[in-house]
Structure formats: C-alpha cells, structure tokens
Amino acid sequence: MAAASTTKISWRLQEFEAHSRTVSCLSLGKSSGRLLVTGGEDCRVNIWAVNKANCVMSLTGHKNPVECVQFNVSEEQVVAGSQSGSIRVWDLEAAKILRTLMGHKANVSSLSFHPFGNFLASSSTDTSIKLWDVRRKGYVFRYKGHTEAVRSLAFSPDGKWLASASDDFTVKLWDLFQGKTITEFKSHSAAVNVVQFHPTEYLLASGSADRSIKLWDLEKFTMVGSLEGDTSAVRCLLFSPDGSCLYSGGSDSLRVFGWEPDRCFDVVPVGWGKVSDLAVCNQQLIGVSHQLSSVSSYLVDLKRVKKSGGAVIQGIIQDNKPLTDPAEPRGTPLRRNYDRPTTTCSANRFTQGRRSQSEDEAEDKQPSAEIHNVDDYREIFQPKHAICRWSRERRLQHSHAFPLAANPAPPSQPAPPAQVAPPKAQQQVRVIPSSRNEPLGLNVADFLPVTNHQGGALNDDDALSQMSKGHDTMCVMLSSRRKNLQTVRSVWAREDVKSALDAAGSMNDLSIMVDVLNILNLHPSLWKLDLCTLVLPQIDKLLQSKYESYMHTGSTSLKLIIKHFWALISDTLKASPAVGVDITREERHQKCRECCRYLQNLNNVVKNRAGQVGRHGSTFKELQLLMAPLDDAL
Missing domain, CATH: 2.40.128.630 (Lipocalin)
Structure with a gap:
C-alpha cells in the first residue's frame, strides 16, 4: 500500500x-x-x-x-x-x-x-x-470604464496598480494614485474570469471563458503569450512562488504553462471538477471546489510535476518518476521587477x-x-x-x-527582510x-x-x-464645519429659520444642511410652506447621497413634509380659481405649485430606488407607499 x-x-x-x-x-x-x-x-x-x-x-x-x-x-x-x-x-x-x-x-x-x-x-x-x-x-x-460585470480584481505586488477582468472581454490596468486607466487589453474573445500578477516581474496573466490564458508585458503593454489547451473556461490561475511557471485549474485537471515560448510543461489529472481557487504550500498545490452545499479539497505534489522543459506531447505525462527543476539557474528576467518594499x-x-x-x-x-x-x-x-x-x-x-x-518537506522559512524604501517627506496638511x-x-x-x-x-x-x-486634516475639516454652523446659528438668532436655511444652502455643503435639518426634524412646529420650498431641493441631493446618515435625514424630512403639507398643497392646487385679485392666495398657490413639482421629481427618485435590496431598499419602499397620493396629483 x-x-x-x-x-x-x-x-x-x-x-x-x-x-x-x-x-x-x-x-x-x-x-x-x-x-x-x-x-x-x-x-x-x-x-x-x-x-x-x-x-x-x-x-x-x-x-x-x-x-x-x-x-x-x-x-x-x-x-x-x-x-x-x-x-x-x-x-x-x-x-x-x-x-x-x-x-x-x-x-x-x-x-x-x-x-x-x-x-x-x-x-x-x-x-x-x-x-x-x-x-x-x-x-x-x-x-x-467597464461596460459589463467585473469578475476579478488583483493588486500589483508593489501596491501601485489594480487589474480588473470583466464580462466585456477586456482587462483594464488602473493607476491607484491617479485614479485612471493605464491601459486596456482586448485580445480575449469571451468574458475574462480571472487576472493574476507575476510575483516579481512586470507581467500579468488573464484567463477567460474563451479557454485561453493571455500574458501581458506591463512595460510595453503588449501580449507576450497566448496559452491554450484548457478544455473549459479558465476559472483560476496561480503563478508558482518563484514565478517560473503558471498553474491553471481546469475542469478535472491541472495544467502547468510556460511562456516565451508558449508551452505546456505538464497536465495532471485531478478529479476536482470545476476548481474555484488554488494555493501553494510546502511544494504542494491545494485546490478547492464546491458543489451544492459541500466543499472538496485536493492536493497535487508539485515535486512530481514537471515545471520546465519541452511541451507535453500527448496531453498527460506518463512517466511516474519524480521530475526536478533544471540544475542551471534561471536567466536574467526579460522585464523589470517590481520595486516592492x-x-x-x-x-x-x-x-x-x-x-x-x-x-x-x-x-x-x-x-x-x-x-x-x-x-x-x-x-x-x-x-x-x-x-x-x-x-x-x-x-x-x-x-x-x-x-x-x-x-x-520542511516548512518554508521566512524571507530575510529586504531594504525598505525610505518614507516620503511629510506632506502639508x-x-x-x-x-x-x-x-x-x-x-x-x-x-x-x-x-x-x-x-x-x-x-x-x-x-x-x-x-x-490624519488628525490634523480631520481637525481642519471639523473647524471649518464648526465655523459654518456658528454662522448659520447667528443668522437664525438674528433673523429667522428661513434665513438660516438660506445661509446653509448657500454654503454648498450638505453636511451643514444635514445638521440644520436634524434640528428641524425634531420640531415640526417650526415648519412653514416657505421652508418646504427651500428644503425639497436639498432632499433630492440627500436621498441620492452615498452616505447613509444623509439619506436618513432626507427621508425623515420628506416624511414630515408629506404628513403635514401634502393635504394643503393638494387642496390648494385643486381649488377653483378665485374671483378678483388675492395676492396672498396667489403667493400660496405659487409655493404649492413649486412644492408639487419638487415632490413629483422626488417621487420618481424614490420609485427608482425602491427596488434596491437591503436596508436602503426598505427605506425607499416605505417612502414610496407614503408618496402614493402624489400619483393622483394634478
């Protein structure tokens, strides 16, 4: 045995x-x-x-x-x-x-x-x-930049780039600091499922549903290899720790590829089905797959897998003798290495x-x-x-x-610490x-x-x-916010609530508007029709904000307006025209028309977002039910 x-x-x-x-x-x-x-x-x-x-x-x-x-x-x-x-x-x-x-x-x-x-x-x-x-x-x-779902992300070893693979058949390379695309690779003919950076060299691998693996030079931004032979979509890739070869987890098999020139070193039958992830530990490759509620793990002894030499002729190596790496050292890399501290x-x-x-x-x-x-x-x-x-x-x-x-094999020892790049000069706040x-x-x-x-x-x-x-930056931000709030407060004390809201809106800072509305939401008696005309445009911005607290404040204000003012707005707009000139009534009618227009726009926003899943969707569904009477408005 x-x-x-x-x-x-x-x-x-x-x-x-x-x-x-x-x-x-x-x-x-x-x-x-x-x-x-x-x-x-x-x-x-x-x-x-x-x-x-x-x-x-x-x-x-x-x-x-x-x-x-x-x-x-x-x-x-x-x-x-x-x-x-x-x-x-x-x-x-x-x-x-x-x-x-x-x-x-x-x-x-x-x-x-x-x-x-x-x-x-x-x-x-x-x-x-x-x-x-x-x-x-x-x-x-x-x-x-992508036009279809993004399926895979990978950071470069030096932490400066991000690669993304998408169903739109493309691979994009992003500069993290500038926030823009460096280049786009378009040679795949189907959805790209996975991207993987070489551990040391400026090289990127991408695997696709077109059953091919492409290798991209990240200095010249050109394709330097197209590895084919997988019988199914490429779902997971892994460079060997030393970067000498590339492992591809195909359906029920492991393929070991080399490039420049393109070749397949070995094909190892493994009954893992559609493998989902790979890792290497102690000269063993671990593959995991899942089906229904179960997970299976598999091992491949890499000491017995061919990782160099000529291409596989008939798909599977028949010789069961251990195959070792060549004695001669690897040559100088064809491209530059990452400057990685x-x-x-x-x-x-x-x-x-x-x-x-x-x-x-x-x-x-x-x-x-x-x-x-x-x-x-x-x-x-x-x-x-x-x-x-x-x-x-x-x-x-x-x-x-x-x-x-x-x-x-004995446990791998930690690599000796490399020279660390000196920190950058301290930046101004x-x-x-x-x-x-x-x-x-x-x-x-x-x-x-x-x-x-x-x-x-x-x-x-x-x-x-x-x-x-980061504390100094935060202190500057909070000091600015405090000064703006003090300005709003002094206007409120010197004049009235409407003037304070006008001042808050002129600052073009939603955080100030949120602070003011959080106070007004606690005191419904302070609200007047004039305030509604000022607040409703701000609610539109708050409901579409990415901040949950802003959305909550905006929805609370909208609920308050619907509850206390919609009946007045609706009755005013439905009333028969008055005989003669009534300036007060005309002004009220104008304000109601303005509020109704804003509410109709907000109604559309709420409807569009009510289909979301999760907490936010529940909030907008509640608003949608509350705003149902608007659908019958004139």
Missing part, C-alpha cells in the same frame, strides 16, 4: 458539508495555504483549517446570500460581499465585525485586499470598481487600522462570530506570543500537516473642501508598508506619529 502511494501525484484531501444551503464562493489564504473561507446562500461566512473537518468559526451579519469572500494578506481579516451590494469585514483575532461598507448597487462580484495598507478593492455586476479604506465607511475612489515582523502591525471598543460597538451590536472549535480558534488566531505572521503559518503547518506520499461629500481621494503613503526611517519596525513614538498623521 505504501509503495503504491509513492507514485501518486494528486489525491482528494477531504470533502465536507460547508453550509446549510448552497455554497456560492470560497477562497484560500494565499500566505499560509492552510486556511479556507466559504460563503453561502445561508448568508453565513465560515472559516476552516484545511485538512480539518470541523468549522473553526462562523461569521454572521449579512442578510443576503454571500457572493464572494477573501482573506487579507496576513489572514487576520476576512471580507465578504453579498447580493445586496453590502460588504462586511471581520477581525478574526477579535472574533467581531470590523466594518460594514455600503455603496454597490448590485451583487459584489470580486474582492481584493491591498498588499500593504488598510485598503480593499471591490467590484460589482453594476460594472463599478471601488477602493475602500477599511478604517472608515466611505469609499476613497471609484473607477469607471518588504515589511518587517512587528507587534505594531496588530494595531494598524484598529478602532476603539466604543466605535466597534457602535458599528454593529449584533453577534458577528460563532466560534465552533475553541482550541483550533485559539491556536490559529490568538497565539500568546506570536508577533509575526509566519510564526502562525508554521504552527498551522505543524499541527495540520498534509499527508504526503513521501516525507513531508490638506484642507478638505466644502464639497467633501465626494470621495476624498488617495494618499500615496498609505499604500506603503509602515516602517521607520531606518527601515525597521516602528518604535512607540513613530507608531504614535503614524496613527496621528
């Missing part, structure tokens, strides 16, 4: 029931290759240790089926996107929800964490791509992006994590003395070692303009690893300086 097992190249590791309903997505932790996250139609996100049958923890919070999931680089956070367009980020060490992000109008189709900062990219079937700062709610940038191990990384307990509690008071296996959870996510990510990976490797045909309801944009320094001037781990003073670098 042992002799037979030594000739085995691939085998199924396990199959288990992952969710109570259909599994819709999954992802492997690429750093360790030992963690798996799954999402399902039961609206749950489950965390697993590969080669363990029991769920480590289950994350709750989504109200709609989960469409995509992803670990961050250190595998201490998990993000999940749902059918409703909402995104939730969990802290696995604290076993609690870290942030809820709202902004997409349709299914979240892909997620990717930035390799260095607290940033997250998301894409949707609504064709949009958004870049989020996990430390705050609003997105910092939106990338427009490397972070050093430091306990300070555990504090990056963390918020206070009160902020976390305010974010979501509902239970967000159910720990099913306490021992595994503590071992993986709450080690007592672990301050470096690789130490946790080593524990996983020792405690959950995969069965190999031969002796297991940036004043936030009054139109700050738009995304704030990006700070290049946020996309680099956190280090001190000598390239080592931060000491306490440096860490405090990094944590407080």
